[in-house]
Amino acid sequence: MPEIAPRQLILTLYGLYARDEHNWLSVASVVKLLSDLDVDPAGVRSSISRLKRRGVLESVKVERTAGYCLSPGALELLREGDVRIFSHPRARLADGFVLVVFSIPESERDRRHALRSTLAEMGFGTASPGVWVAPGTLHEHTVRTIERMGLTDYVDLFVAHHRAFGDLRERVAEWWDLDAIESEYNEFVVHFQDAPKRFAAAADGPKTAFEIYVPMLTEWRRLPYRDPGLPLELLPEGWIGSRAEDLFADLDALLRRPAREHALRTIHS
Template sequence: MKQLTSTEWIAHFLASDPPRSKSLVVTIFGDTVAPHGGTVWLGSLIELAAPFGVNDRLLRTSVFRLAQEGWLVANRDRRRSSYSILAQALPRFERANRRIYAPLEINWDGNWTLVMAAGAAVDAPVRAALRKELLWEGYAQFSPGVFGHPAADSAVLAELLARTGARQQVFACSAAALPEVGARALPELVAEGWDLSDVSAAYEQFIAQFSPLLALQGDAVLEPQQAFVIRTLLIHAYRRVQLHDPMLPVELLPEPWPGARAYELARTLYRSVQAASEQHVMAVMRREDALAPDADAAFYQRFGGLE
């Protein structure tokens, strides 16, 4: 089978699995704009999105909707507009970044975080919002109003409870098994709480889509724009899978777990394209703003460290 060049691979990917414009803008803000101060001129954003087939009209509609939804804020300077990550949305971007760029391996200390939101004390709108957010964070609902996770981040939980208005209406605690009392096998409990089949299949699909980039022929040096497109498609696809991963400890995952291979692939490819892609980002951003900042120090800590 003929090995695709980077140009052919990009064209095939965009034809077969084109990203939705609004979701792509979120990826560009999280992966590209955030490390450069969190603000970008609309003209630069239009230019960054153009190689993905997102035209001016679609781009403007997407940022308008994201501003309405509380992700972005628009800024006016005479006849020009820029968009920034809204301060209230920063924790969500930062939380997503920690999940995307940090190693997947989490070891279990035997404790569970439990959130109890049962009974009439929890208002119905709060209960609905809380359930949605907890499930998005990877918690399982073991019974009505009782959620649990074996590797929860307490700071993330505190922020989630405050954001949903549930802090005064629920009880959260850390709990450990009583070995001499409860005897149900953990694999059964995990299988009941989390259906990992879709996440596993999505990781395998990600690996199949992006593995060909490891062996590109005739592309000793990628053009900066091509590197940016590959980097963005990589993170867009990986984010789409990884943010549905409940992030269970390795001791509770089935073996072999494809998430570990997907992370290694994402890390290898990201490291290989990030330098050239940053050349494109800076060229585009500085056409609109000569003082656009370089990527911050946190950017170079992604995936265990970038050159």
């Protein structure tokens, strides 16, 4: 799998541990935790600075100790992501589809590009250049996202069912790059399928759990956005995403608690 960017690991740390620590982690504890993941201190500090410039982290001192908290916007996004990442609800055919139809003038092409990028990041497929489609289960999330972007004047949302014409499975294969999604699921399985053996053989179980769990979750949390939870009836037979979902659930159950033990031991040291 490709190397994970330090900023992604930092976001995972904050999502897992900062929210239960009054939404704050010291710079020293972040540096120390990421050293366990072979990230050098300079890389951690520069990544934190970039996240601050992007409005994801805010600088806060607690008892003269330098640290950062998640911004209100970042907290909201993480709360929305929790449901998708940890439960990854899969749609049924009866849920239909949510359609996003938009027309944004050329004078605001930057906002048009931002909307397209956001829809792609949410897992929408493209039925045509101005029509984006996703399972109906994403309707409420889509409404909140478009409201947050201030684009309600340019967008129409529909919830619909495919009635005709053509085969819906074939259409889905046109709207989404299923081969690419399945390839990413396969990489996840190959990379982490031996993690239980590594954990079982570890001399320091909590530290090893942390070393596995944080990168594993960081890799996983983008996959439910690549695959928006399409109904299994519309996916290729033997869809490896189902195996990846089971592996993630097993590793989450096995590693989450001991990884947290190590993280809190470091944070409170």
